Amino acid sequence: MFKRKTEHTSNKELKSIESRVERPGSLEPFYIRNALNPSYQIVTEEEERGLYSKPDVQRIINLLLNDVKELIPSFDLHYYCRYNEIEPVTDLKPNEIPGLLDRLTKYKVLDSHFYEKVIICDKCTSPNVASRFLCSHCKSTNISQKKTIEHLSCGYVCPEDQLVVDTDGRTKHCPRCGLILDFNAGPDVRINEGWFMCGHCA
Ligand SMILES: [Zn+2]
Ligand SMILES: [Zn+2]
Ligand SMILES: [Zn+2]
Structure with a gap:
């Protein structure tokens, strides 16, 4: 009752x-x-x-x-x-x-909206945590964020500093197929800002 x-x-x-x-x-x-x-x-x-x-x-x-x-x-x-x-x-x-x-x-007295996400310990909910970013393959912390260049027609991806530079100091070639890469909005090149590279296994 x-x-x-x-x-x-x-x-x-x-x-x-x-x-x-x-x-x-x-x-x-x-x-x-x-x-x-x-x-x-x-x-x-x-x-x-x-x-x-x-x-x-x-x-x-x-x-x-x-x-x-x-x-x-x-x-x-x-x-x-x-x-x-x-x-x-x-x-x-x-x-x-x-x-x-x-x-x-x-109770609809207030309205709330998303502000930010904070990393907390999942056992004690303390926010006093240190975050280390690891390579997902070898768990090394020796990673860095690099701009990478993808040559679409041959599929090769490498950091910008691994492109082969001509004697004129400007023209850049794909290290795999040797083609000249057109960086002025060329349809054959894709630039990825902020790709994470592992200094240990990659
Ligand atoms: Zn904790
Ligand atoms: Zn190529
Ligand atoms: Zn690694």
């Missing part, structure tokens, strides 16, 4: 709802998964009303009404994402802010 919302307000239950609503981070994945269960819908409505009455939420909305057009995150090595405009006007800890903004977005 389902209870109506008004019968759902014993102190103990309210406390447990509150403690779930108050914890940092978004609750949404949990509620969406359980959306067909009426008791969770009730909690969601409780949360929605609760959200608007929170002073921190009102401060964020005021900030957006009066002072800033958009809340832009800044990268931080400890918290990975911080909202510098919100921190001074609320009592929230930096790590509680993104979760709250997420919830406000789920």
Whole structure:
């Protein structure tokens, strides 16, 4: 049997709802998964009303009404994402802010859009990681980004500095077939900016 919302307000239950609503981070994945269960819908409505009455939420909305057009995150090595405009006007800890903004977005109070991707550790979610780029064949880190030239009719690809240069110092030949390469929008040459080359196996 389902209870109506008004019968759902014993102190103990309210406390447990509150403690779930108050914890940092978004609750949404949990509620969406359980959306067909009426008791969770009730909690969601409780949360929605609760959200608007929170002073921190009102401060964020005021900030957006009066002072800033958009809340832009800044990268931080400890918290990975911080909202510098919100921190001074609320009592929230930096790590509680993104979760709250997420919830406000789920309730259509705010709008969000893609800003940037950040690499984080998949075990502890720390953004304090070092990234090393490896050759996908031999795992060497000795790679560099080079401009490469492809001679389309013979299929040869090489870095620009491996082309054979004539005695005039300007005319360049394909190292494989010896043809003169026309770099002025010639249909037989394709230039790839930023091809990664391995200094170990290539
Ligand atoms: Zn980690
Ligand atoms: Zn060629
Ligand atoms: Zn390699």
